[in-house]
Amino acid sequence: MSPRACPDCLRRSWLLSHLAPYIEKIATSAPGSRSPELLRLSNEDLAAAAAPSAARQILASVEAIPERRLLDDLRAAECWACCRHDSLYPVGLRDAADAPWALIGRGDPALLATLEPEALVTVVGARRASSYGREVARELGRELAAAGMIVVSGLAFGIDACAHRGALDAGLTIAVLGCGADVCYPAAHRSLWRRICERGLVVSEQPPGAGAWRWTFPARNRIMAALAGMTVVVEAAQRSGSLITADLAADLGRDLGAVPGPVSSRSSAGPNNLLAGGACLVRDGQDVLDAMLGAGVRQVKKAGERLDPELLEVLAAVERGEDTCDAVAAELDLSGAEAAAALSRLEALGYVTCSLVGVYARTLLHPPGGASI
Amino acid sequence: MLATARTFTLDGISARPVRVEVDVHRGLPAFSLVGLPDPAVREARERVRAAMANCDFDFPLRRIVANLAPASLRKAGPGMDLALATALLVASGQLSWEALPRLAMVGELALDGSVRPVAGALAIAEAAREQGADAVVVPAENGPEAAMAEGIDVIALESLEQLPALAKGEWAPERPEPLPLLLSPNGHGPDLADLRGQRHLRYALEVAAAGGHSLLMIGPPGAGKSLAAGRLPSILPPLAPGEALEVARIASACGRLREAPTGGRPFRSPHHTISPAGLVGGGNPPRPGEATLAHRGVLFLDELCEFRRDSLEALRAPLETGTVAIARSGSWRQLPCRFMLVAAANPCPCGRGEADPECSCAPIAAQRYQGRLSGALADRIDILAAIRQPSAREIAGEPGEPSADVRERVTLARERQERRLGSGCCNAEMTPAQARECVVEEGAAALLAEAYSRHRLSGRAHDRVLRLAQTVADLAGAEAIDCEQMAQALQLRRRDGR
Numbered sequence: 001m002s003p004r005a006c007p008d009c010l011r012r013s014w015l016l017s018h019l020a021p022y023i024e025k026i027a028t029s030a031p032g033s034r035s036p037e038l039l040r041l042s043n044e045d046l047a048a049a050a051a052p053s054a055a056r057q058i059l060a061s062v063e064a065i066p067e068r069r070l071l072d073d074l075r076a077a078e079c080w081a082c083c084r085h086d087s088l089y090p091v092g093l094r095d096a097a098d099a100p101w102a103l104i105g106r107g108d109p110a111l112l113a114t115l116e117p118e119a120l121v122t123v124v125g126a127r128r129a130s131s132y133g134r135e136v137a138r139e140l141g142r143e144l145a146a147a148g149m150i151v152v153s154g155l156a157f158g159i160d161a162c163a164h165r166g167a168l169d170a171g172l173t174i175a176v177l178g179c180g181a182d183v184c185y186p187a188a189h190r191s192l193w194r195r196i197c198e199r200g201l202v203v204s205e206q207p208p209g210a211g212a213w214r215w216t217f218p219a220r221n222r223i224m225a226a227l228a229g230m231t232v233v234v235e236a237a238q239r240s241g242s243l244i245t246a247d248l249a250a251d252l253g254r255d256l257g258a259v260p261g262p263v264s265s266r267s268s269a270g271p272n273n274l275l276a277g278g279a280c281l282v283r284d285g286q287d288v289l290d291a292m293l294g295a296g297v298r299q300v301k302k303a304g305e306r307l308d309p310e311l312l313e314v315l316a317a318v319e320r321g322e323d324t325c326d327a328v329a330a331e332l333d334l335s336g337a338e339a340a341a342a343l344s345r346l347e348a349l350g351y352v353t354c355s356l357v358g359v360y361a362r363t364l365l366h367p368p369g370g371a372s373i
Numbered sequence: 374m375l376a377t378a379r380t381f382t383l384d385g386i387s388a389r390p391v392r393v394e395v396d397v398h399r400g401l402p403a404f405s406l407v408g409l410p411d412p413a414v415r416e417a418r419e420r421v422r423a424a425m426a427n428c429d430f431d432f433p434l435r436r437i438v439a440n441l442a443p444a445s446l447r448k449a450g451p452g453m454d455l456a457l458a459t460a461l462l463v464a465s466g467q468l469s470w471e472a473l474p475r476l477a478m479v480g481e482l483a484l485d486g487s488v489r490p491v492a493g494a495l496a497i498a499e500a501a502r503e504q505g506a507d508a509v510v511v512p513a514e515n516g517p518e519a520a521m522a523e524g525i526d527v528i529a530l531e532s533l534e535q536l537p538a539l540a541k542g543e544w545a546p547e548r549p550e551p552l553p554l555l556l557s558p559n560g561h562g563p564d565l566a567d568l569r570g571q572r573h574l575r576y577a578l579e580v581a582a583a584g585g586h587s588l589l590m591i592g593p594p595g596a597g598k599s600l601a602a603g604r605l606p607s608i609l610p611p612l613a614p615g616e617a618l619e620v621a622r623i624a625s626a627c628g629r630l631r632e633a634p635t636g637g638r639p640f641r642s643p644h645h646t647i648s649p650a651g652l653v654g655g656g657n658p659p660r661p662g663e664a665t666l667a668h669r670g671v672l673f674l675d676e677l678c679e680f681r682r683d684s685l686e687a688l689r690a691p692l693e694t695g696t697v698a699i700a701r702s703g704s705w706r707q708l709p710c711r712f713m714l715v716a717a718a719n720p721c722p723c724g725r726g727e728a729d730p731e732c733s734c735a736p737i738a739a740q741r742y743q744g745r746l747s748g749a750l751a752d753r754i755d756i757l758a759a760i761r762q763p764s765a766r767e768i769a770g771e772p773g774e775p776s777a778d779v780r781e782r783v784t785l786a787r788e789r790q791e792r793r794l795g796s797g798c799c800n801a802e803m804t805p806a807q808a809r810e811c812v813v814e815e816g817a818a819a820l821l822a823e824a825y826s827r828h829r830l831s832g833r834a835h836d837r838v839l840r841l842a843q844t845v846a847d848l849a850g851a852e853a854i855d856c857e858q859m860a861q862a863l864q865l866r867r868r869d870g871r
Binding site: 127128129157158186188323324325326327329330334335336337339340341342343344345347348350354355356357358359 | 570571572573574575576577591592720721726735736737740743746747757758759760761764767820823824827828845857860861863864865868869
């Protein structure tokens, strides 16, 4: 069964891209005015609100696009489209008053049939993420995908990309874009975008070839929030766009999770505030599964190999924030060679990772016995 | 009348023989100089004229033609003044010198007739010996330097005035005392004891020195990267006499041998604005670059990410082959450059490192910056040492182990390598075939195989870890590489972007 879209719903997408510069002006001029609210309006009201002088002309020109052209454009961009009147239209989106009229995407459309909110988790967070945040996002993506969940995110730098990459390691993922589904934004993520096209879905409400605007990011956030049964914020500063996603998810009555971070870290202020406001505490994939499906319904498997006491000590030092070999050696009074050997073993066992610049970070793998973290 | 004298011009770091032919005959007074001279050589006419006049010789008011043969070779520098003046004196009948054909001479003339030092006296003395000359006449200041060449007499000349006495045999100066060949530092250089704390960095330096491995230090500004790099020569093994002569020859060619020598291996740290020609050598005739000056020593590139990309690209092939090839129209030169590469960089543009919450770098900027760390040159780097700011306690604490102790261990490890690989070779230069011949214990091999698949190492990275592990084992005096040593090598290896 292939997805279908009626011409009227498709024209809505084309209308959005025609109105994009006008909406940009409104959305950026007045603080607090968010694009998702505008997108609730009907075609006529939206055009009148966004571009009072050119409304009639734009509506007429979009109305005049023949159905053939729409379909040809989609085919040329190797995209499919699925409108809100189609039975394959994701269930989660039906809950939202401002849901996109049509989803345009790339990837295997057969996946559309499986997009129940209970099977989807949205993982979002800051583009400027710390190595801690990136590691958590990646591990979260991996665990959730391995447990059969589909990870939804926005293909942005930082947390988004890590969540996608982790999910691709073990299962499926969906990228929701603020530009056309055939446009890779940011361009640096082209290979990731291609892998997701092959292994999952890339969707958007914008027509093929549409560029990204500032207002299209909060707009796609509403799609991410509505698609999934739970939204998890990994790292976000106080005024981050990820918090818009969290708000929208809460408005829809979806579960909201947040990964705690150091109280001194600006980039963890967002999730820490969410936690203070009653969001579900997310330490790992298991917490997400428990919150969504009920405690213990589905299990994430992970526990590393047993460690010698010496290695446990080194691991504890890394957890305390001694992030270079030098710092570990000084902290535990080891020689440089001993510290190097210990960290190397921990890395081989998957307990720590080393960055390009030689900085170590703890992974989410627990030593058996639960002695640490 | 015709007279000839033998001299040399410097080309790269070697000396090329030049024959100065001077013909004086009747005609309108003129002095023409032919044979591809560069401006400094062309100006020799004026210096020779003034020097002769000021030493109570007559400058012949006749038609003088001086030819520098071979005419196809480009001659550079003022070193041919002395030979030109001598040949002119003989040609004009003011001097008769039987031994002149068996002599070679170099020196720049001052207007008062005194002889000024030139670059490359050592290479010139050696080349004169190869040419079969009995003695070489050099400026007095170059005497000790030229005397380092064995098997040829060296005459140190102070002024043009001494020539008649020398020619008649009335004055026979003693052979100057040669400069000492310093195989290891003379103890006046910086010492590793200054590096306090920083145990891992010390360890990384020791392994790098023991195996000749290239080293990349990454850490915030002021954490001691340059300090550590500057102390590396003090823990490197002493030079072999042949190697020391190579180093001296290069220093002499650049006119640096007469400066106070610290001995041991050279340490060069060019500024990051250096051009490709400055780094690997260039110009016409070719001049050695920093890479050649660092031959048998350390080339330190501070702020690696700030270096021009083309400069770093130019270093790639020399790093691999140990020689710089400079092709110019009509000439092709090879300069030696077997150096140890040591580089330092900040973890991100602001220097704090992205793990630090205060880091203000945009992610894309940090990514681009680190992208340069995994560029083509970084691919040739073996060891990565992450450096952190030492704590107050460490700074105020005990001085570290002195260089001499570390050098002892390093020298022992090098000796093991030379027994295995041949003299002058170190682990970093092992071919892939040699690397596969390292004796590895079973557990260590399993550890390497595990890391190979888990971290998706490339084949090159795999061999690099083997070489490092061999060095760690050599330092420990072990015959086979055990688990512990393999683990250390895996930790020390440079990380790539994958």
